[in-house]
Amino acid sequence: MLTIYKSGMQTTVQDLGRTGFQKHGVVASGAMDPYALRMANLLVGNEENAAALEITLMGPSIHFEEEHVISICGGDLTPQLDGKAVKSWRAVTAAKGQTLTFGKPGSGSRCYVAVAGGIAVPEVMGSRSTYMRAELGGYQGRALEAGDQLVVGEASADQKSADHDKSWFAPSPLYSSNPVIRVIKGRQFEMFSEGSRRHFFTEDFSVNPRSDRMGYRLDGPRLALAEAQEMISEAVAFGSIQVPADGNPIILMADRQTAGGYPKIAEVITVDLPLVSQLKPGDRLRFKEVSIEEAQRLLRLQEKTINCLKRAIKYKREATG
């Protein structure tokens, strides 16, 4: 059991999201940085889709009522166990009675705390992810508050082994506060004016403070259609870059609605989504075009790497457990 002493800015239970319900208008949700969530789970021996805590910028304070093996992956939000710095991207043991706190956010804006056994909230439509707007899933459909108590799933004997070799860890992605984000041209790309199409790839955009799990709002050159046109609403994706009438693009994220009526200038490729999810208000980014073939090649390559890591972690756990 975990007890939340302080809520932090926004701490929610997330897994890899709801699949198959978007045709009913049900938002996918799930981790903003799916790579970090998967790694955090694998490091503690969970299924990669297990529910963990997503922590945003100013972290919570979490008290461990029993000993748990945990792993923190994602942005560096300066985690500490009983005031002592704890390293990310590896399995560590939180002793009974210890408290996990977070200091000033360093690089990145979100991290995941996975606990061996997973966070045991009920599944709603095949997922434990929280969708706050509809008060769905997660812990009572909302962000965690002081006093909440979370039950942890049963961990196997192997997962519980306390003697983890602290010298090995998983590689972290190259998070940056001014990344180049690779995109595929969107379905309505050609509808944009020539200037807008050029500026989209040549100018910097900055992250507006009004960004959240639903979307990242960007400030930069205003983007406009060559001629005003009404769009018919259609499906959108995690990473779709919509441009509303005011000309400021929005990158749609984990809590995006299932459909949108604004033209899409591009889509962020899956392997670069974690880089977007880790941006903070004020951070700058630039877009670079790749082909759909290249995007899918990079995705298959990443999955191959994750599979190698999976095997390596399993081997390490068995060797040191």
Added chain:
Amino acid sequence: MDYSFSPLGDQAIIIEVGTSINEETHNRIRAITSLLGASPPQWMTECIPAFTTISVAYSPLLATFEEAKNELASLLKKTEDIDVPHPRTIEIPVCYGGGHGPDLEFVARHNGLSPEEVIAIHTGTSYTVHMIGFAPGFPYLGGMSEKIAAPRRESPRGAIPERSVGIAGNQTGVYPISTPGGWQLIGRTPTRLFLPDREIPSLLQAGDTIVFRQITPEEYQTLEEKENADHI
């Protein structure tokens, strides 16, 4: 029949069936949705019908964009000769005006009608559910008469009560969950459109036909209590 296929990012394809909202396009989309539902390709993870398009989400680990596109193209040839089930007709009872529909008077005044005439026009036709989206269980409806069209409110309400029936421009709809919004509210239904504890969490599906029926505040009360008892 020609379809165009375009990537929606690296894990979905959008099939464009038509470029304007009409019955033929709608029926074709229903045919494709039912075909993909009955025999989904093994790489497909999700299928989302919309007004003129269908998006098919897939795993790029199982099929590349080219492979998925080619398989869909040959699959879609079969839609020419499949029987699409007759649409279901679902009745939505609505208590119009008063506290449940605070903007009914505005919609009437705006169109030079009496509130009773607005209700008669709203209940006097059937509507097609083109897609479910915007919010869980929210139907995008086609078929509203332009005689009762009304602009959105200048300042949106912070929270619209769940199950409110509204008008915005040429559209009418029902809010399944409480959300902020600028629609003109003309009534409220006791019927729940979003059922998170059900296997199919949306009462309405793309392709359904719906009709609105006027009920009294007393009937509203009775039906709402019954719904509450059914969904503890």
